[in-house]
Amino acid sequence: GCICLLICSLPSLSDFLFGSSLCLSARLFVTRAQLLSLVVSSPTFLIWFGPTPRLTVAEPELIREIFLTRADAFDRYEAHPVVRQLEGDGLVSLHGDKWALHRRVLGDAFYPDNLNRLVPHVVKSVAALAEKWREMAAADGSGEVEVDVAEWFQEVTEEAITRATFGGSYNDGRVVFGMQSQLMAFASEAFRKVLVPGYRFMPTKKNWLSWKLDRGIRRNLTKLIGRRSEEAAAVEAAEGEKADTGSFRDLLGLMINASQRTTRAKAIPVHDMVEECKTFFFAGKQTTTNLLTWATVLLAMHPEWQERARREVLDVCGSDDPSKEHLPRLKTLGMIINETLRLYPPAVATIRRAKADVRLSDGCMIPRDMELLIPIMAIHHDARYWGQDAAQFNPARFAGGAARAAKHPLAFIPFGLGSRMCVGQNLARLEAKLTMAILLQRFEIRASPNYVHAPTVLMLLYPQYGAPLIFRPLASQPSENHRTSPR
Numbered sequence: 042g043c044i045c046l047l048i049c050s051l052p053s054l055s056d057f058l059f060g061s062s063l064c065l066s067a068r069l070f071v072t073r074a075q076l077l078s079l080v081v082s083s084p085t086f087l088i089w090f091g092p093t094p095r096l097t098v099a100e101p102e103l104i105r106e107i108f109l110t111r112a113d114a115f116d117r118y119e120a121h122p123v124v125r126q127l128e129g130d131g132l133v134s135l136h137g138d139k140w141a142l143h144r145r146v147l148g149d150a151f152y153p154d155n156l157n158r159l160v161p162h163v164v165k166s167v168a169a170l171a172e173k174w175r176e177m178a179a180a181d182g183s184g185e186v187e188v189d190v191a192e193w194f195q196e197v198t199e200e201a202i203t204r205a206t207f208g209g210s211y212n213d214g215r216v217v218f219g220m221q222s223q224l225m226a227f228a229s230e231a232f233r234k235v236l237v238p239g240y241r242f243m244p245t246k247k248n249w250l251s252w253k254l255d256r257g258i259r260r261n262l263t264k265l266i267g268r269r270s271e272e273a274a275a276v277e278a279a280e281g282e283k284a285d286t287g288s289f290r291d292l293l294g295l296m297i298n299a300s301q302r303t304t305r306a307k308a309i310p311v312h313d314m315v316e317e318c319k320t321f322f323f324a325g326k327q328t329t330t331n332l333l334t335w336a337t338v339l340l341a342m343h344p345e346w347q348e349r350a351r352r353e354v355l356d357v358c359g360s361d362d363p364s365k366e367h368l369p370r371l372k373t374l375g376m377i378i379n380e381t382l383r384l385y386p387p388a389v390a391t392i393r394r395a396k397a398d399v400r401l402s403d404g405c406m407i408p409r410d411m412e413l414l415i416p417i418m419a420i421h422h423d424a425r426y427w428g429q430d431a432a433q434f435n436p437a438r439f440a441g442g443a444a445r446a447a448k449h450p451l452a453f454i455p456f457g458l459g460s461r462m463c464v465g466q467n468l469a470r471l472e473a474k475l476t477m478a479i480l481l482q483r484f485e486i487r488a489s490p491n492y493v494h495a496p497t498v499l500m501l502l503y504p505q506y507g508a509p510l511i512f513r514p515l516a517s518q519p520s521e522n523h524r525t526s527p528r
């Protein structure tokens with residue numbers, strides 16, 4: 042019951058931030074009993090979000106219309122300025138031609154051939170984490186170590202998104218994203234409390250620090266873009282079209298190159314590049330941390346699946362570090378990751394706004410400007426599509442692929458649907474597979490007695506009291522000699 046209330050009251054990827062405060066106003070208009078009766082009686086119902094009515098649509102056929110067949114009639118929901126400042130004015134919030142240009146340019150980074158070039162980097166950072174845990178376990182008399190994976194996985198995902206965004210300028214990028222990380226920590230702390238309108242303009246100590254960090258991020262990024270642009274121009278003048286060097290084509294480089302090869306009208310200005318970098322950090326780090334966290338928690342809770350996945354990893358990779366050739370063969374891990382995304386989708390809902398009056402095929406009239414809330418998590422738990430064991434962890438349901446796992450192919454939408462579908466989903470899956478494979482090769486994992494299972498929503502779905510798990514190093518460890526060295 043509680044989870045329905047949460048899911049239904051919560052807005053999109055970016056607007057989740059306001060969950061805590063606006064939920065209060067939503068509750069003034071709809072009592073819990075009214076809401077639950079609505080949830081039970083129909084998958085389509087209206088909820089007041091403060092002064093704004095929102096139609097909740099949890100019917101896959103209607104979702105098809107909203108995201109695919111009649112997508113032109115709907116737009117992404119516009120986040121509050123506070124959230125936009127944090128998430129950046131990039132792909133997530135752009136519209137029309139500007140969105141199309143950015144999506145085309147940035148989408149190039151996420152093709153499998155290019156993403157595969159990140160594999161050795163991700164492997165290196167996960168292996169370093171595993172090595173630290175092994176040393177901690179060895180230093181402890183028990184021979185095992187308890188770690189809060191929700192905290193530790195941040196290192197892996199921050200490294201991956203920094204590489205994806207800045208590639209060769211990794212060290213400069215790290216400084217910038219380090220500042221953004223701090224900014225997000227402040228924001229997340231503030232949003233745990235009740236939001237006071239206008240408070241963000243008050244010169245409090247935290248606000249001063251946030252403004253300073255924001256200025257620092259912009260200054261550093263602008264400098265970096267200037268330097269990279271000069272380098273790219275010099276290379277282009279010397280060699281014409283830049284040859285494929287075999288290294289990862291990073292987001293910043295793609296934007297700079299696109300701007301140099303086009304008319305001024307179609308170039309991406311420096312200000313917009315800065316915003317995109319912020320957006321990708323915001324959209325790509327915490328979402329993936331949550332996926333890694335829930336997947337590891339589920340492996341700890343289900344030793345039979347943990348063992349099955351470990352056997353597969355050892356069959357496919359032996360004691361070598363996982364490589365791009367291994368990834369497609371890790372099928373059980375793929376199923377476990379999908380089942381994790383079904384049960385605990387990091388983005389629990391998304392929102393659309395009608396651009397004009399639209400009548401949906403069920404006869405429902407949607408007036409212009411009406412907001413539609415798509416409760417991703419509720420759809421993932423709907424027994425009509427997933428059967429009576431919808432609440433159970435059963436990766437086997439994904440054995441025939443994601444589209445065939447449920448009775449309706451659109452009952453599984455952890456990354457959204459249609460043209461605005463998550464651009465980074467392949468990167469998130471790659472990080473998850475590599476991380477799970479490396480940990481399974483090295484450790485037996487179980488939940489700590491200190492673990493409290495309390496999924497909650499603040500922006501995203503995360504474990505309210507962290508995810509303390511116990512890692513016991515396995516007797517045979519992958520050999521150091523096999524370690525792939527990143528380019």
Ligand code: HEM
Nearest residue numbers: 132133324325328329332388391456457461463464465469
């Ligand atoms: C498990 C991890 C992730 C989940 C669950 C997730 C979820 C989503 C969802 C549901 C959307 C669509 C929102 C909507 O339609 O309103 C989305 C969009 C987006 N995601 Fe992800 N995401 C993840 C990882 C990533 C990563 C790693 C990146 C960046 C590298 C990323 C970047 C984006 C961007 C830029 C958009 C906006 C796309 C557009 O509007 O064209 N996401 N994500």
